[in-house]
Amino acid sequence: MAAPLELSCWGGGWGLPSVHSESLVVMAYAKFSGAPLKVKVIDNTWRGSRGDVPILTTEDNIVSQPAKILNFLRKQKYNADYELSAKQGADTLAYIALIEEKLLPAVLHTFWVESDNYFSVTRPWFASRIPFPLSLILPGRMSKGALNRILLTRGEPPLYHLREVEAQIYRDAKECLNLLSNRLGTSQFFFGDTPSTLDAYVFGFLAPLYKVRFPKGQLQGHLQRLSNLCRFCDDILHSYFRLSLGAFSCMNRNQQQIDLGEVHSHDSTT
Amino acid sequence: MASGREPGTPPPSRSAAARRLGLGNPRARGGARRWRQRKRSPSTVSCAGSSWPGLAVTLGSSRLHRRPGGLCESEPQPAPRLVAAGDAGVSEEDAEGREERKPRARGRPAAMSLAAEAFVSQIAATEPWPENATLYQQLKGEQILLSDNAASLAVQAFLQMCNLPIKVVCRANAEYMSPSGKVPFIHVGNQVVSELGPIVQFVKAKGHSLSDGLDEVQKAEMKAYMELVNNMLLTAELYLQWCDEATVGEITHARYGSPYPWPLNHILAYQKQWEVRRKMKAIGWGNKTLDQVLEDVDQCCQALSQRLGTQPYFFNKQPTELDALVFGHLYTILTTQLTNDELSEKVKNYSNLLAFCRRIEQHYFEDRGKVSSSVKSS
Numbered sequence: 301m302a303a304p305l306e307l308s309c310w311g312g313g314w315g316l317p318s319v320h321s322e323s324l325v326v327m328a329y330a331k332f333s334g335a336p337l338k339v340k341v342i343d344n345t346w347r348g349s350r351g352d353v354p355i356l357t358t359e360d361n362i363v364s365q366p367a368k369i370l371n372f373l374r375k376q377k378y379n380a381d382y383e384l385s386a387k388q389g390a391d392t393l394a395y396i397a398l399i400e401e402k403l404l405p406a407v408l409h410t411f412w413v414e415s416d417n418y419f420s421v422t423r424p425w426f427a428s429r430i431p432f433p434l435s436l437i438l439p440g441r442m443s444k445g446a447l448n449r450i451l452l453t454r455g456e457p458p459l460y461h462l463r464e465v466e467a468q469i470y471r472d473a474k475e476c477l478n479l480l481s482n483r484l485g486t487s488q489f490f491f492g493d494t495p496s497t498l499d500a501y502v503f504g505f506l507a508p509l510y511k512v513r514f515p516k517g518q519l520q521g522h523l524q525r526l527s528n529l530c531r532f533c534d535d536i537l538h539s540y541f542r543l544s545l546g547a548f549s550c551m552n553r554n555q556q557q558i559d560l561g562e563v564h565s566h567d568s569t570t
Numbered sequence: 571m572a573s574g575r576e577p578g579t580p581p582p583s584r585s586a587a588a589r590r591l592g593l594g595n596p597r598a599r600g601g602a603r604r605w606r607q608r609k610r611s612p613s614t615v616s617c618a619g620s621s622w623p624g625l626a627v628t629l630g631s632s633r634l635h636r637r638p639g640g641l642c643e644s645e646p647q648p649a650p651r652l653v654a655a656g657d658a659g660v661s662e663e664d665a666e667g668r669e670e671r672k673p674r675a676r677g678r679p680a681a682m683s684l685a686a687e688a689f690v691s692q693i694a695a696t697e698p699w700p701e702n703a704t705l706y707q708q709l710k711g712e713q714i715l716l717s718d719n720a721a722s723l724a725v726q727a728f729l730q731m732c733n734l735p736i737k738v739v740c741r742a743n744a745e746y747m748s749p750s751g752k753v754p755f756i757h758v759g760n761q762v763v764s765e766l767g768p769i770v771q772f773v774k775a776k777g778h779s780l781s782d783g784l785d786e787v788q789k790a791e792m793k794a795y796m797e798l799v800n801n802m803l804l805t806a807e808l809y810l811q812w813c814d815e816a817t818v819g820e821i822t823h824a825r826y827g828s829p830y831p832w833p834l835n836h837i838l839a840y841q842k843q844w845e846v847r848r849k850m851k852a853i854g855w856g857n858k859t860l861d862q863v864l865e866d867v868d869q870c871c872q873a874l875s876q877r878l879g880t881q882p883y884f885f886n887k888q889p890t891e892l893d894a895l896v897f898g899h900l901y902t903i904l905t906t907q908l909t910n911d912e913l914s915e916k917v918k919n920y921s922n923l924l925a926f927c928r929r930i931e932q933h934y935f936e937d938r939g940k941v942s943s944s945v946k947s948s
Binding site: 387391395397448449452479480483 | 786876879
């Protein structure tokens with residue numbers, strides 16, 4: 301495919317190419333499957349608040365959600381899963397469902413709902429990337445969207461109050477992390493020696509939790525105790541993203557386009 | 571109500587006057603009243619399970635007690651009497667405390683619920699499974715919907731697999747009787763547990779478990795596949811019932827509101843539809859078309875079929891709760907008649923899943939003389 305594939309997503313910080321989980325999933329998958337992706341860091345659109353980010357733009361179509369983007373890339377013959385057996389493919393779907401159901405509410409809570417974290421880390425970061433006056437509105441909308449999602453999916457009776465829901469979702473998230481750690485064991489990736497879709501999803505959800513420094517991160521503490529998951533994130537960052545810590549600084553608003561092509565050319569695994 | 575004490579024997583060192591005034595247990599002096607009640611009456615509050623929403627609640631709770639046509643007649647609730655009897659003080663305080671419990675429970679710290687959970691599990695473990703355990707669901711013929719039927723069948727299959735006797739009772743207000751608002755729920759002894767997750771934990775606390783023989787990795791896989799079924803199959807069923815206009819108009823509204831008079835039937839149906847649509851939008855299914863939903867169902871069935879392969883059950887020889895859950899959903903999809911047959915066609919593409927459903931139906935339902943429930947046989 302010679303047509304350029306352009307991905308619009310939130311930018312990076314703390315050593316990550318992107319701070320947004322779903323964008324990171326797509327970027328990791330593109331690296332694993334060898335798709336040449338041009339990353340465009342967005343900052344001034346309403347799309348972020350509607351949850352449409354990341355967006356893949358090609359010449360003729362626009363694809364919006366991570367699952368659909370991955371399907372699209374697979375159809376373009378960028379497939380990271382061709383070495384998996386049928387059962388492993390089924391396991392991938394199941395573990396992705398587990399992550400979305402158990403881990404995602406707690407990650408959303410840590411980033412967007414926990415007031416210490418939100419006001420000292422998340423909101424300033426996003427506000428610095430969105431021009432005035434949207435910077436006053438968008439982070440608030442994203443936070444309300446996250447709270448809404450948590451309460452609608454997990455806040456069913458009799459857990460009425462947010463505090464009780466919090467206890468439940470953190471417990472579930474810790475259990476999910478333990479399960480993932482047990483599954484990974486000592487191997488380098490989840491299915492053998494080559495990374496696949498499941499590795500992209502796990503990396504996408506864990507890496508922001510691992511790298512971003514929060515004042516109140518009980519889930520982060522739990523993750524740091526699971527050394528094989530931390531080693532997994534570090535391995536992927538070093539081999540596929542090859543970033544020095546200074547390359548993506550928090551306040552680098554002038555960097556509009558990051559051409560991953562030149563980093564891509566250093567990879568020998570594609 | 572209180573464990574280990576015969577009704578009629580007064581508790582030690584408590585005067586009748588003290589009980590009447592609601593001052594009670596000297597052990598808990600100075601503690602919160604709520605905690606005192608919890609210590610005295612068994613199986614109060616929280617969940618025996620940890621990874622799923624839903625609670626186990628005593629039959630003394632206000633919700634059940636107030637419902638007409640509910641479970642009151644079977645519950646030996648002593649009338650509040652100011653006589654020196656062991657349980658009277660308990661029931662009085664419960665009667666007063668119950669009304670207050672709900673608002674106070676909202677501010678309850680999380681650590682308390684963990685301790686209460688352990689307490690409940692202990693209580694659950696001491697009593698064996700009674701003969702008169704009942705499962706409540708909505709009316710089979712006119713009211714129950716696809717997703718509720720699937721959940722109910724999954725619980726029935728699970729209890730059959732554990733060899734625990736259960737009687738199925740159909741009530742129009744089952745959804746409102748349930749402690750978490752979801753059907754089905756089971757009434758065992760003096761505890762009420764709803765939804766498959768907490769029921770599995772509750773049964774495990776009583777000493778019956780289907781997944782003990784699995785190692786850690788297999789347990790992780792089982793949990794992941796159960797989430798997959800809930801995430802995809804259950805959400806697709808809810809979408810089809812409440813967000814697809816054709817089905818909503820022809821089937822769902824009529825069935826959901828059938829026990830109620832006009833205009834309550836319309837109001838309740840619209841309210842529920844609004845709630846479900848809000849939830850769908852929050853999880854990103856609001857903009858999906860029916861075709862995309864059916865594609866997701868197909869993907870899910872393909873994953874289940876690949877995982878099952880040629881084995882009799884998902885984890886080889888012995889059935890687990892995953893088998894019960896998958897059976898519940900697939901059997902209901904196959905045997906429910908909707909406006910079109912696309913959903914069941916997607917499942918019928920996978921012959922090993924069909925054989926799996928037939929095997930479980932024959933082994934656990936027909937052989938034991940029970941007829942498995944179905945809304946309309948296709």
